[in-house]
Amino acid sequence: MSGRLWDKGGAADAEMLRYTARDDWQLDQRLLAHDLRATVAHVRGLGRAGILTADEVALLVSELDAIAERERAGAFVLTDADEDGHTAIEVALVAKLGDVGKKVHTGRSRNDQVLVATRLWERDALDVLAEAVRAGARTLLDLARREAWTPMPGYTHLQRAVPSSIGFWAASFAEGLCDALDSIAGARVLVDRCPLGTAAGYGVNLPLDREGVAAELGFAAVALNGMAAQTSRGLVEAQALSAAWHVSALARRLAWDLSIFTMTELGFVKLDPAFTTGSSIMPQKRNPDVVELMRASCSVVQGALAEVQSLVALPSAYHRDLQLTKAPTMRGLDEAIATARLIPRLVASLTFDRERMAAAISAECYATDKAVDLAVAGVPFREAYKQVAGEIASLERGDPRASLAARTSVGAPGNLQLDAIGARLEAKR
Ligand code: ARG
Numbered sequence: 001m002s003g004r005l006w007d008k009g010g011a012a013d014a015e016m017l018r019y020t021a022r023d024d025w026q027l028d029q030r031l032l033a034h035d036l037r038a039t040v041a042h043v044r045g046l047g048r049a050g051i052l053t054a055d056e057v058a059l060l061v062s063e064l065d066a067i068a069e070r071e072r073a074g075a076f077v078l079t080d081a082d083e084d085g086h087t088a089i090e091v092a093l094v095a096k097l098g099d100v101g102k103k104v105h106t107g108r109s110r111n112d113q114v115l116v117a118t119r120l121w122e123r124d125a126l127d128v129l130a131e132a133v134r135a136g137a138r139t140l141l142d143l144a145r146r147e148a149w150t151p152m153p154g155y156t157h158l159q160r161a162v163p164s165s166i167g168f169w170a171a172s173f174a175e176g177l178c179d180a181l182d183s184i185a186g187a188r189v190l191v192d193r194c195p196l197g198t199a200a201g202y203g204v205n206l207p208l209d210r211e212g213v214a215a216e217l218g219f220a221a222v223a224l225n226g227m228a229a230q231t232s233r234g235l236v237e238a239q240a241l242s243a244a245w246h247v248s249a250l251a252r253r254l255a256w257d258l259s260i261f262t263m264t265e266l267g268f269v270k271l272d273p274a275f276t277t278g279s280s281i282m283p284q285k286r287n288p289d290v291v292e293l294m295r296a297s298c299s300v301v302q303g304a305l306a307e308v309q310s311l312v313a314l315p316s317a318y319h320r321d322l323q324l325t326k327a328p329t330m331r332g333l334d335e336a337i338a339t340a341r342l343i344p345r346l347v348a349s350l351t352f353d354r355e356r357m358a359a360a361i362s363a364e365c366y367a368t369d370k371a372v373d374l375a376v377a378g379v380p381f382r383e384a385y386k387q388v389a390g391e392i393a394s395l396e397r398g399d400p401r402a403s404l405a406a407r408t409s410v411g412a413p414g415n416l417q418l419d420a421i422g423a424r425l426e427a428k429r
Contacts, residue, residue: 028085034120136343137177151400198226234312244336272349304332
């Protein structure tokens with residue numbers, strides 16, 4: 001007998017089976033613990049609904065726990081002979097429990113089974129991502145606190161603009177990462193609804209205790225309409241990947257800045273040697289490969305997002321196309337987590353060349369201050385602007401710290417509001 005749950009006798013084409021199962025046996029390995037947990041909740045729910053006896057529930061739960069134990073020990077390993085993880089679990093239950101095992105799928109479809117396992121996996125992944133982002137933001141906020149008054153040039157268009165500070169630069173990432181945490185929290189709200197009990201998408205003629213099952217699995221709510229639940233697959237993943245992309249896009253900006261700041265000609269920043277790689281031919285080289293891959297990482301997440309977005313162009317209800325949302329979802333979230341995890345140690349390893357940064361704040365960087373000062377003295381701003389524009393060549397360097405200190409509006413370099421950013425960072429979402 002084949003392990004296929006849908007085997008009704010008759011041959012199935014081997015190549016078709018491989019083509020449809022694809023890499024599910026590898027991807028589902030990562031869903032297994034969640035699938036088992038959801039299956040336990042489903043079985044208990046069937047018990048409460050009077051569909052399984054207390055003895056049957058006890059047998060199934062204890063065997064599911066045993067499989068989970070084997071899975072944790074690396075002894076429940078899917079192979080390319082398994083169509084998917086859901087099948088492997090049921091086959092293992094039947095092998096051990098016979099007819100009782102054959103009852104586990106009562107009132108359930110693999111459609112809601114994969115959905116719930118995916119949601120549980122994603123919820124964990126988003127929590128891990130959020131923690132990594134928070135750690136990165138804390139490191140950048142610490143840097144902002146330490147270097148709040150360390151001058152550096154501020155650029156627009158990569159051209160010198162006005163005096164700025166390391167603190168201002170670092171705080172911009174801390175605040176940006178707070179925004180990303182809000183994106184993650186938004187995606188988590190969508191992930192946190194339980195689709196189990198929608199079966200193939202149309203409910204089932206049993207009094208399933210959906211609320212109880214959702215509560216046991218720690219979901220905040222039940223996904224009500226089965227068709228909405230099934231067609232949310234991919235849409236929810238796109239939001240999770242979008243949040244991951246938000247993180248990656250900030251990491252890319254950080255990486256770009258570090259690429260520029262570490263460039264030999266600028267030399268504002270040095271990476272710790274432990275964060276550099278070498279050249280196979282140029283003996284002197286210490287290269288910032290890590291920063292460049294951090295920049296490229298965003299493309300991986302963006303590609304995963306685009307893949308999922310294009311897959312959900314479907315009519316209502318379940319379609320096997322949705323299976324292909326699994327790989328990019330995992331790939332994109334894995335990628336964003338790996339990148340976010342690097343940020344704290346990378347940032348902590350930076351050394352700044354204060355002299356070079358101060359020296360780069362040339363006289364023209366004070367032109368805006370000068371024009372505003374004239375305006376305060378009563379010269380209409382446009383006149384002041386023209387006057388200063390005519391004197392650029394003869395402008396003198398000002399005091400960068402005084403320039404910073406004079407900008408006192410909230411959030412400006414002289415009033416960074418780091419405690420407010422810190423409070424936002426630590427706020428319970
Ligand atoms: N591997 C499948 C997926 O990810 C499981 C669900 C299969 N359902 C079905 N009706 N063929 O979508």
